[in-house]
Amino acid sequence: MNEAKRDLLNRIKERYNKLSKGQRLIADFIVNNYDKVAFMTASKLGEKVGVSESTVVRFANALNYKGYPNLQKELQELIKTKLTTVQRLELSSNYNDEEFIMKAMQADVDNIIKTIDELDTEAFKNTVDAILKAENVYLLGFRSSIAIVEYLAFYLNMILDNVYIIPSGINDVFDQLIRINENDVLIGISYPRYSKKTIEAAEFAKSKNVKIIGITDSHLAPISDVADIILTTKSTMTSFVDSLVAPVSLMNALIIALGMKEKDKITKRLKDLEETWEKYDIYLNK
Structure with missing residues (x-):
């Protein structure tokens, strides 16, 4: 069972007999409809159950949440890997265009602010050190996470000579990893809905004693079970997509940190690149 759901259900079970009649109605409704409640306001939930908004707020407090938004956040963490894209879209259909722009x-x-507040700086430093010490750096991520992988690879290739993307193509992912060894590092990027292939590939690399760096949204994410170092960023579900803004921001910080460590080395390379770009007219010059 998902840890978030277990924790929520345990809170309800432990305190159920002490709840008021109205609060028990809320508890029963949440247990049976947690996927819907995750996107209901306190007012909407109260209306659905037949109690006041203040009763909903008191219910959250009775379960030792700081407020209803905290309870709702836990529900959203629970369902974001379970809902299909169609279900996500249906749940967000109550917003108008202007609300969607502002909400998204x-x-x-909010995701970037929370990521800054909760960033494990020691894990970040260890990630930088592990990448610089590695014989080869393999980047792994599929589905929506491939966008982050490609972005990271683009800039890492300006800094390092040993960066490889594990492609999802003709050859099986395990074929691509067959030469990986304990001197290498694998960076596994995994965001909801978590790709099964990413986790299987990370487990395969782990069996070869490779250091695994997991970049994901939570320490409860599947890749956390195999990773030696975990970096987490917030990735809130907005309609049928997950926000990848905070993960990309973290990649920026990682690239800059690596660049500063290798500043003398990459200065010449960047000058060479600039000359090549100018020679072949890569960029538009007004």
Whole structure:
């Protein structure tokens, strides 16, 4: 059972007999409809159950949440890997166009702020050190996470000579990893809905004593079970997509940190690149 759901159900079970009649109605409704409640306001939930909004707030407090938004956040963590894209879209159909614009962009801002507040700086430093010490650096991520992999690879290739993307193509992912060994590092990027292939590939690399760096949204994410170092960023579900703004921001920080460590080495390379770009007219010059 998902840890978030277990924790929530345990809270309800432990306190159920002490709840008021109205609060028990809320508890029963959540247990049976947690996927819907995750996107209901306190007012909407109270209306659905037949109690006041203040009763919903008191219910959250009775379960030792700081408020209803905290309870709702736990429910959203629970369902974000379970819902199909169609279900996600249906749950967000109550917002108008203007609300969606503000909701989506504000969620991105909140995700970056929370990522900064919760960033494990020691894990970040260890990630930088592990990458620089590695014989080869393999980047792994599928589905929506491939966008982050490609972005990271683009800039890492300006800094390092040993970066390889594990492609999802004709050859099986395990074929691509057959030469990986204990001197290498594998960076596994895994965000909801978590790709099964990413986890299987990370487990395969782990069996070869490879150091695994997991970049994901939570320490409860599947890749956390095999990773030696975990970096987490917030990735709030907005409609049928997950926000990847905070993960990309973390990649920026990682690239810059590596670049500063290798500053003398990459200065010449960047100059060579600039000359090549100019020679072959890569960029538009007004």
